[in-house]
Amino acid sequence: MVTQGWMFDAILYIYALSLLFYFSDFVGVNRNAKRMGTGLLIFVWVLQTFYLVANAIEQRGHFVFTLFEALLLFSWLMVTFSLILNRFFRIEPLVFFANVVGFAVLALHFFSHHIDSPDISQGEALNELLFIHATLAVCSYAAFSLAAIFSGMYLFLHRQLKEKHWSPAMKRMPSLEKIEIYTFYSILSGFPLLLLSLVLGVIWITLRGDSNLLFDPKVVLSTFILLIYTAYLFQRRFSQSSGTSLAWWNIGAFAFMIVNFLVINLLSGFHR
CATH class of the missing domain: 1.20.120 (Four Helix Bundle (Hemerythrin (Met), subunit A))
Incomplete structure (x- = not known):
């Protein structure tokens, strides 16, 4: 795969940090926190988009739409919809909880992919997940x-x-x-x-x-x-x-x- 372990971790930690800022705005109506959360979420969207495009290029001619790709695409769509809702509507609870779902699906995709990777054992993948947890x-x-x-x-x-x-x-x-x-x-x-x-x-x-x-x-x-x-x-x-x-x-x-x-x-x- 194109992306390395550091990119998986970076996306998850940045995504988690953006949710922290979004939650601050959701509970306390903090516009500065909302701007920070939006900026971090855009960065997550960019990394996810790069991941999708790079792997589509790498698998050119041999692409198979598996459960892993479906999970990643679903998470990418949740981030995309969240950014659109955040830009044109003021529905903070929906944006926050939609991104919690997106975060969960993204984590499930990443670590499911790790487990199926021939270079990474199931124990190593689960241990990495436990470390972040x-x-x-x-x-x-x-x-x-x-x-x-x-x-x-x-x-x-x-x-x-x-x-x-x-x-x-x-x-x-x-x-x-x-x-x-x-x-x-x-x-x-x-x-x-x-x-x-x-x-x-x-x-x-x-x-x-x-x-x-x-x-x-x-x-x-x-x-x-x-x-x-x-x-x-x-x-x-x-x-x-x-x-x-x-x-x-x-x-x-x-x-x-x-x-x-x-x-x-x-x-x-x-x-x-």
Whole structure:
């Protein structure tokens, strides 16, 4: 094939980064994030187009439209439609979720192709997929950890202000409003990373051919944690929940994440 492993990884990581920016605009109406996401998505489209054209030229006269080509073409069409919708319409939820589907299909194509390649063993391909999956998951854990720290700061400062206890430590802390914003952006960064990590995990299970792993405790609790953070973002955007209730909600979600990372790993069949 024309493209090398580095191009596969580059496209996936750039695609994931564009989704992070698109999600920021989807939840927080951030036009700068939308422009960044659009620029990265255009770059993904260019790389995908180059990949399609180069391989069509290479297979000239011997082209067979296999499942792999169908998956890549589908992902390319999803990116193309997303760019058109982004240019002429303002349907941010559709653009974001359409690209999540496109990302999943693209990853399935790349790693399915790796497994069928005579130069790459199935184990190597699955290990590369697991590496990207784990990288995104760890990055999401880091973002959620920062969010939990900010929530703890929020609750401490709120209690001190409510009881009118002034201390030197309070002078070195940002305002409640800024802390809440920092918490929101931390979760805004971690959420799409965890979502994409789960998507890649499901693809790994699909390629391995063991559907029972979908009910692994780690997978189930990770999905539940994603739903908890979804509820946080929904309350933050659409409800009138107080800052303290959101902070406690975030700390509760982080507690589940700690259990998932430290305890559930011992019960998981393949995360151990």
